[in-house]
Amino acid sequence: MNQLPIKALLFDLDDTLWPIVPVIVRAETILHDWLRRHAPAVAQDHSIETMRARRLEILAAEPRYKVDLVGLRHAGLTEAFHASGADPVHVDGAMAIFNTARNAVTPYDDVLPSLLRLGGRVALGTISNGSADLDTIGLAGHFRISIAAHQFGTAKPDAAIFHAACSALEVDPAETVYVGDDPLLDVVGAQQAGLRAVWMNRFSRTLPDHVRPDASCVSLLELEHWLEHRIILAPAPIAR
Template sequence: MQISAISFDGDMTLWDFYKVMRHSLMHTLGELRRHVSTQRALDLTVEDMIAIRNRLAEEVKGEVWNLEEIRRLAFEKTLEYVGYPDSDLAMHLNKIYLKHRFEDIELYKDVVPALDILASYFKIGLLSNGNSYPERCGLAGRFDFVVLAQDVRVAKPDRRIFQITAQRACCPLAQLLHVGDSLEQDVAGADAAGAHTVWLNREGLTNDTGIQADYEISSLTDLPAILGVD
């Protein structure tokens, strides 16, 4: 296996997205209640806000790609739900959310040590369906290439996004290794495109999907040894 470049998924691979997302929504919910005192606002939960956002994302799928815009629209829907429609307040809530979403993000402890080693041997990149640009999450200057679905308007597991990634890495797909936590989006998508795959299984989950990665690891610190550069 000849590898020239490694692409990393972002959410749940380099950082705990669900933790920082819920943390940010808690701050936003507190701000919402400062402005809105309806019973529905008082009863609103973070899980309600997540559900509203996910329904909205499905409604605009393929039409609106920018995730910050989707989040803003979701806050508009949330305010409608609590009986207080206000587009200006939705924009304000979006700013509060995004401030915490990016300023409070925490990298997994194995990220920087692994990147420090691998960057000496391979081109390193970020390939994400999310919207965490490297400079927003403490990884400025760490990547040779960055591909975000909202920018190229195609998302994992579509093989086209892996083709774009290989082009930006200036290597053939057969020399690209993709690392991610999702069997469906990361492993199956990269494999279908012709890239090599690593499933990052931090939680020790059982794989009963039939999708098989070339390698399975529980920590990014295992990756250099697999590639013979430890």
């Protein structure tokens, strides 16, 4: 069956365009140091590990937070402040400290050069279940649209979030490729929504047997090669 030319690329963010685990570890450490100074009772009563465990409990009890990780962290902090008898007026300050550190990411070396090249040929966008702020990070200008689950109201692998991105770019799902690191959220989710899916495997992981991406790449350079030699790229729409 002939496939339509690709008119758009949509990207996951965390662990696709930058590594996220060291960023979160650092952000949580910075937050806990801030708590020691501004809410010492909270820092004394709640370690990074216990607050992380409590967030998982809250998530299990309130699945709505699956599409709102920012809200989940805020809820966990609010509960910790109340439990320690600390003034919850400082919760928003704590969130600001965490969010600043969470957005202090370093894109992989291939990201900026590839986005510059690809952006001249196809429409680029992002879909993320996370809370990264592309304006703060400095990458927003490379993408025509960016959809975050906590703002949209549903998360990957829900087909609605993929279809919303395609609609915003005025492309058909069959003309779109989604690039991400998660086999189920990104690969299966995109394919079930009618997109093609490229698995970004920067960490030498193994795919589940039932997951069949349209391609697997270890870098955006490999992605460019796959696009150039396997797919005929259509000219990017002219911005009006």
